[in-house]
Structures are given as structure tokens and as C-alpha cells.
Amino acid sequence: MNLQVRAGEMVGLLGHNGCGKSTFMRIVATLLKASAGDCFVYGSNVKTEGDAVRHHVGFFSHVPGLYDDLSARENLAFAATMLGFPEADIDAALERVGLTHVTNERVRGFSAGMQRRLSLARLILQRPRLLLLDEPYNNLDVAGIALMNGFIRELNAAGGAAVVVLHDLVPAQGVIDRTVTIKEGRVVVPTADDLRHDGASPQAITLPAGAAGIS
Amino acid sequence: MAFRDDVRRIRAIVWKDLTTERRSKAGFNSVASLGVTILVLFGFALGPDAQALRDAAAGALWLAVLFAGVLAFNRSYQVELDGGALEALLLYPGARWAIFAGKLIANLIFVTAMLVIVVAVGIVLFQVRVPEQWPTLLGIMMLGVVGIVALGTFYAAMSSRSRAREVLLPLLLYPMLIPVLLASMEATKAFLNGDLLNASGAWVQMLSLFDVIFLVATFLAFEYVIEV
Numbered sequence: 001m002n003l004q005v006r007a008g009e010m011v012g013l014l015g016h017n018g019c020g021k022s023t024f025m026r027i028v029a030t031l032l033k034a035s036a037g038d039c040f041v042y043g044s045n046v047k048t049e050g051d052a053v054r055h056h057v058g059f060f061s062h063v064p065g066l067y068d069d070l071s072a073r074e075n076l077a078f079a080a081t082m083l084g085f086p087e088a089d090i091d092a093a094l095e096r097v098g099l100t101h102v103t104n105e106r107v108r109g110f111s112a113g114m115q116r117r118l119s120l121a122r123l124i125l126q127r128p129r130l131l132l133l134d135e136p137y138n139n140l141d142v143a144g145i146a147l148m149n150g151f152i153r154e155l156n157a158a159g160g161a162a163v164v165v166l167h168d169l170v171p172a173q174g175v176i177d178r179t180v181t182i183k184e185g186r187v188v189v190p191t192a193d194d195l196r197h198d199g200a201s202p203q204a205i206t207l208p209a210g211a212a213g214i215s
Numbered sequence: 216m217a218f219r220d221d222v223r224r225i226r227a228i229v230w231k232d233l234t235t236e237r238r239s240k241a242g243f244n245s246v247a248s249l250g251v252t253i254l255v256l257f258g259f260a261l262g263p264d265a266q267a268l269r270d271a272a273a274g275a276l277w278l279a280v281l282f283a284g285v286l287a288f289n290r291s292y293q294v295e296l297d298g299g300a301l302e303a304l305l306l307y308p309g310a311r312w313a314i315f316a317g318k319l320i321a322n323l324i325f326v327t328a329m330l331v332i333v334v335a336v337g338i339v340l341f342q343v344r345v346p347e348q349w350p351t352l353l354g355i356m357m358l359g360v361v362g363i364v365a366l367g368t369f370y371a372a373m374s375s376r377s378r379a380r381e382v383l384l385p386l387l388l389y390p391m392l393i394p395v396l397l398a399s400m401e402a403t404k405a406f407l408n409g410d411l412l413n414a415s416g417a418w419v420q421m422l423s424l425f426d427v428i429f430l431v432a433t434f435l436a437f438e439y440v441i442e443v
Contacts, residue, residue: 029306031302054308059302061299061302063298063302064298064299065299065302065303066303067298067300068235069234070231078227078230079307081227082227082309122303
């Protein structure tokens with residue numbers, strides 16, 4: 001599988017269930033080790049320089065990754081401390097995702113959509129250079145989808161890259177620059193961009209390198 | 216600078232673990248109740264003979280801590296598995312050992328709090344005479360707790376991704392804890408019996424050595440067991 005994503009670009013990953021989209025995302029996010037091949041994020045190898053990669057990557061998975069017994073604010077405060085970002089930005093992030101009315105309420109009582117919004121607030125705090133979104137529109141209402149797309153556009157405008165796993169292209173219309181279809185772990189019907197891999201080995205995946213995102 | 220960042224992350228994990236544990240009331244209550252129940256059951260099994268109870272006190276106490284501790288170790292990772300929080304935790308930049316250190320300290324505080332209750336009940340139930348040098352005894356017990364918690368936290372991380380983790384953790388943990396348990400029991404027993412032959416010293420030295428070995432080994436190996 002060869003794929004290169006440039007900075008400021010949003011790539012949609014399409015494919016049947018079980019074709020390897022989520023596995024690919026988890027490899028890039030350093031949550032899984034690839035059995036073969038290479039993957040670079042902003043020049044750092046995901047296999048050997050995991051910590052450097054994690055500084056650049058924000059992963060929005062299908063699970064919220066929140067603590068039920070902490071409040072919305074406490075969840076974000078924990079994330080801010082772990083990421084080394086100021087807690088001062090928490091209120092702004094909560095306001096942006098429309099959760100100011102439940103700031104001090106425990107996540108346990110949140111709906112699935114509210115939990116997704118809180119996960120998005122965590123990404124807003126982080127402002128990663130490479131955004132990995134695994135089915136990001138699940139459980140989001142129309143306003144939530146607009147919020148997600150607004151954040152992606154803003155990040156891309158700032159030079160960040162995004163890779164998004166999609167089953168439905170409709171919510172991502174106007175945000176995606178191009179789509180890549182995966183079948184059995186391989187890119188099928190590749191575009192001219194996918195074929196041009198700057199001399200990288202046939203096993204290499206490139207996410208924003210240099211001015212851009214995944215290689 | 217990086218070390219200071221890791222210390223900040225460790226503090227955040229300790230705060231998060233203790234806060235979630237304090238709020239989910241079932242956690243500490245059930246673990247402490249199990250510890251007390253085990254002591255009561257030992258009491259019934261040993262009968263009313265006061266000397267037999269006193270002789271068995273150290274062993275019963277450490278076994279109660281061990282069995283209840285396993286529940287605590289499993290719970291500390293269950294919090295991470297609910298809602299995929301472990302994934303988010305692993306995605307934060309920084310050294311992975313900081314995650315282990317945070318979990319270890321939180322579990323130490325949790326198990327120590329449970330130990331206080333179990334010891335208080337044990338003293339009454341097993342008619343134990345509290346020695347004058349009780350701070351030394353407290354030190355011995357803390358050495359034992361450090362060994363149990365270090366290995367417990369480590370093996371709980373290892374088994375956390377298995378569907379059979381409730382079964383797997385005791386299977387992995389108990390055999391590895393035999394040296395720590397033996398040293399803890401013998402040191403405590405010798406001390407409670409007046410330590411006339413100064414036998415506890417050798418056991419304490421052995422316990423300290425096991426603690427150092429287990430702490431170093433678990434810190435070094437954690438990065439590999441937590442990765443998929």
C-alpha cells in the first residue's frame with residue numbers, strides 16, 4: 001500500500017468492512033506495529049520514533065476515550081496536562097463544541113453525540129498537525145457534522161493534514177480533497193497522486209513529509 | 216525538562232485514577248469488603264483457639280491483601296478499557312513508563328488504604344497484640360505492599376487486553392508473588408512474635424531486594440507489554 005498525504009490536504013479512505021482502513025489508521029497513530037513496510041509522519045518513522053509521531057498526531061477513534069466518572073472539564077484538564085497544553089484553553093474548546101452547559105457534569109450521563117463532541121474538544125485543545133479520523137461523523141447531528149468539518153477546514157488551512165475513514169461521503173462533501181479506496185489492505189484504482197511516491201519503496205506509506213503530512 | 220513533563224503526567228494519572236475510584240463508590244468498598252470477608256472466613260476456619268489465631272494472623276492478613284488486591288489491579292485497568300480510554304492514554308506523547316508510574320502510585324495508595332482497614336479488623340479478629348515498635352511493623356508491611364503492587368500493576372497491564380483477564384491475572388500473578396508473600400509473612404510473623412531471634416531482619420532484607428528487582432524489571436518491561 002502506497003499513500004502520500006500532503007500538508008493542508010484531506011484524504012478520505014473508503015473500503016468495505018474489514019479491508020484494513022482502521023488498521024492503517026492505528027498503525028499511523030502508533031497504536032499498532034506494522035508487520036512490514038515503513039510509515040513516516042512529518043519525517044518521523046512510526047516504528048522507531050513513536051513518541052515524536054505522537055506529538056504530531058491527533059486520533060479521533062470510534063470510541064470516545066473518555067473517563068465516565070470525570071466531568072467534561074476534568075476530562076479535558078487531564079488531556080491538557082498529559083499533552084502539556086494550558087488549561088486556560090479548556091473553556092474555549094467546550095464553548096466551541098457547545099458543551100458549556102454540562103461543563104461540570106460527569107461524562108457518564110452524556111449521550112453518544114455529546115461524548116463525540118467532547119472528544120472533538122480534546123482535539124481542538126491539541127491542534128495536531130496530522131488528524132486521523134476514524135468514522136468521525138458517527139453519532140453526530142447536523143450541527144456536530146458542521147462543527148467537525150469546520151475544525152478540519154481550519155486545521156487544513158493552517159497547514160495540517162487529515163486522513164478520514166468514511167462509509168458515507170455525504171457529510172464530508174466540500175472538505176475532502178481526494179479519496180483512496182482500500183481493498184484487502186491495498187489501495188485500488190489509485191489516482192495519479194497515489195502512484196507518485198517520490199522514489200519511496202513500494203512498501204512505503206508517506207504521510208505529510210516536510211511541508212506536507214503522512215508518507 | 217522531559218523528566219519534569221513526565222512527573223506532570225504521573226501526577227495527572229494518579230489524580231485521575233484516585234478521583235474515578237473515589238467517585239465510583241463500588242470500587243473501594245467492594246475491595247475492602249472482600250479483604251475483611253477473607254479475614255473473617257480464616258477466623259471461622261481456625262476456630263476459637265486464641266494462640267492458633269495469633270499464629271495464623273500474619274498469613275491470613277497477607278492473603279487477604281493479595282486476594283483483594285487482585286480486584287483492585289483489575290479495576291485500575293478496567294477504567295481505561297471502558298470507552299477506549301486506554302487507547303487515548305497511549306496516544307499522549309511522553310515516556311510510557313510515566314503511565315506505569317502513575318498507575319503504580321495510585322494502586323499503592325489504594326491498596327494501602329485497604330490494608331489499614333484489613334489490619335484494623337485483623338488485630339481485633341485475631342486478637343493480635345500490637346508490638347511497641349509498630350512503626351517498624353508498618354515499614355515491613357509497606358515493603359510487602361510495594362512488591363505486590365508493582366507486580367500486580369504490571370501483570371494487570373499485561374492481561375488487560377485479554378478477554379479472560381479476570382482469570383489470567385491471578386494465574387500470572389500468584390506464582391510470581393510467592394517470594395514476596397513468603398518474605399512478607401515471615402517478617403510480619405517474626406515481628407508479631409517479638410522477634411526474639413532477630414529473624415525478621417533477614418526476611419526484610421530479602422523483601423527489600425525483591426522490591427528493587429521487581430520495580431526495576433516492571434518499569435523496564437512495561438513499554439513492551441502495554442503495546443499491541
